[in-house]
Amino acid sequence: MSKLNTNSNTYIIIYSAVLVVIVAFLLAFVYQKLNPMQDANVALDKEKQILCSLNIRDLSDAEAHNMYDSLKIKIDSIGEGKDRKPYIYHFKVNGQMKYVFPMKGMGLWAGISGFIALNEDKNTVYGAYFDHESETAGLGAEIKDSKEWQEKFQGKKVFDDKGNIAIGVEKKVEDSKKAYEVDAVTGATLTSNGVRDMLRDGFKQYEKFLKEK
Amino acid sequence: MALFSKQNREVFTNPLNLDHPILGQVLGICSALAVTSQLKPAIVMGLAVTVITAFSNVIISIIRNTIPNRIRIVVQLVVVAALVTIVSQILKAFAYDVSVQLSVYVGLIITNCILMGRLEAFAMQNKPWPSFLDGVGNGLGYAMILVIVGAVREFLGRGTLLGFEILPKGFYEFGYQNNGMMTMPAMALILVGCVIWVHRAYFYKEK
Numbered sequence: 418m419s420k421l422n423t424n425s426n427t428y429i430i431i432y433s434a435v436l437v438v439i440v441a442f443l444l445a446f447v448y449q450k451l452n453p454m455q456d457a458n459v460a461l462d463k464e465k466q467i468l469c470s471l472n473i474r475d476l477s478d479a480e481a482h483n484m485y486d487s488l489k490i491k492i493d494s495i496g497e498g499k500d501r502k503p504y505i506y507h508f509k510v511n512g513q514m515k516y517v518f519p520m521k522g523m524g525l526w527a528g529i530s531g532f533i534a535l536n537e538d539k540n541t542v543y544g545a546y547f548d549h550e551s552e553t554a555g556l557g558a559e560i561k562d563s564k565e566w567q568e569k570f571q572g573k574k575v576f577d578d579k580g581n582i583a584i585g586v587e588k589k590v591e592d593s594k595k596a597y598e599v600d601a602v603t604g605a606t607l608t609s610n611g612v613r614d615m616l617r618d619g620f621k622q623y624e625k626f627l628k629e630k
Numbered sequence: 631m632a633l634f635s636k637q638n639r640e641v642f643t644n645p646l647n648l649d650h651p652i653l654g655q656v657l658g659i660c661s662a663l664a665v666t667s668q669l670k671p672a673i674v675m676g677l678a679v680t681v682i683t684a685f686s687n688v689i690i691s692i693i694r695n696t697i698p699n700r701i702r703i704v705v706q707l708v709v710v711a712a713l714v715t716i717v718s719q720i721l722k723a724f725a726y727d728v729s730v731q732l733s734v735y736v737g738l739i740i741t742n743c744i745l746m747g748r749l750e751a752f753a754m755q756n757k758p759w760p761s762f763l764d765g766v767g768n769g770l771g772y773a774m775i776l777v778i779v780g781a782v783r784e785f786l787g788r789g790t791l792l793g794f795e796i797l798p799k800g801f802y803e804f805g806y807q808n809n810g811m812m813t814m815p816a817m818a819l820i821l822v823g824c825v826i827w828v829h830r831a832y833f834y835k836e837k
Contacts (some may be wrong), residue, residue: 423697423698424698424700428698429700429701432696432697432705433701433705437708440711440712443712443716444712444715447716447720448719451720451722451723454723454724455722455726458722458723458726459726461726462727462730551734
């Protein structure tokens with residue numbers, strides 16, 4: 418060992434090649450072994466988020482999974498776009514149909530997403546849940562952390578009398594718009610604007626489905 | 631050399647007090663600020679860093695005589711990066727909610743100065759066993775601060791510890807309010823400062 422010249426170019430090249438190959442195999446092996454469990458976690462997390470939008474919170478993992486399966490009627494896709502399909506999740510909660518609409522948008526720093534549940538009339542919000550990638554803790558992150566804020570969406574209408582999408586989030590909600598709009602999170606105007614845009618763009622995608630009664 | 635000779639014990643205990651990575655050397659505070667708004671992610675982060683420092687120290691120490699001097703930093707990085715990726719994959723598989731909370735900071739352990747610092751300063755010159763002790767000691771020293779700061783921030787900022795309500799409801803009726811400032815990263819810096827102050831004033835002894 419001591420006779421090896423560890424500073425020769427050949428040695429360095431061989432050494433780094435061998436090292437990288439070993440590490441690559443190791444990582445591929447670990448990834449392969451753990452990937453099914455990770456996928457299951459991601460799927461379960463999504464189910465929990467959807468349950469949150471149906472106002473069913475704080476369940477253990479197993480309970481959440483069973484609850485999700487027992488409420489689910491079907492998953493519809495109305496996608497006409499080329500690369501993504503907006504899904505609509507149909508649920509029956511306490512004997513009433515609820516529709517859950519997944520949405521994606523931009524917050525202040527990165528992506529935000531949400532699930533909005535509507536009542537059978539396809540207009541009244543039953544519940545809402547939002548998630549984010551990296552909004553500011555304590556401010557923008559409140560859209561995910563604050564159950565109280567999410568609950569403010571309950572009972573809001575998506576469409577106004579003329580059939581335009583009116584649901585939104587505003588800093589100052591005028592009296593005439595109280596039926597559609599929610600107060601923005603204090604100190605997180607840009608994230609709140611992101612939620613508003615996400616809701617408006619999101620429901621626009623589903624407009625056709627929402628208007629066929 | 632015995633497993634727990636005086637020298638080895640010093641290797642382990644020094645980073646907990648005299649050569650403390652955060653308090654003495656002020657290394658690795660970036661992630662210390664980011665993940666300590668609650669106790670649970672702080673504990674997981676502390677454990678992850680401990681495991682990674684310990685094992686990367688051992689691995690580097692075992693192969694230290696074969697590492698070409700010119701690419702030693704690259705070799706160290708590859709070893710650390712591999713370990714960090716493995717730990718992050720394991721977290722995603724077994725502790726998904728924590729891995730979501732820690733988000734990018736698990737990956738950023740790679741850039742934690744404590745790791746590279748220990749590899750370069752200790753593992754490259756020492757045998758595997760002392761290197762392991764050194765890694766565990768430094769990791770625990772780091773974890774200790776994370777846990778202290780995380781506990782204070784979660785308690786004052788949310789009134790909970792590990793997600794359990796600690797303060798009785800009556801407190802809030804008397805007008806007590808959670809300090810929202812505590813959930814902001816800036817408060818972590820101030821708290822770390824306070825911990826360093828207390829440490830210097832009461833625990834630190836010159837060699």
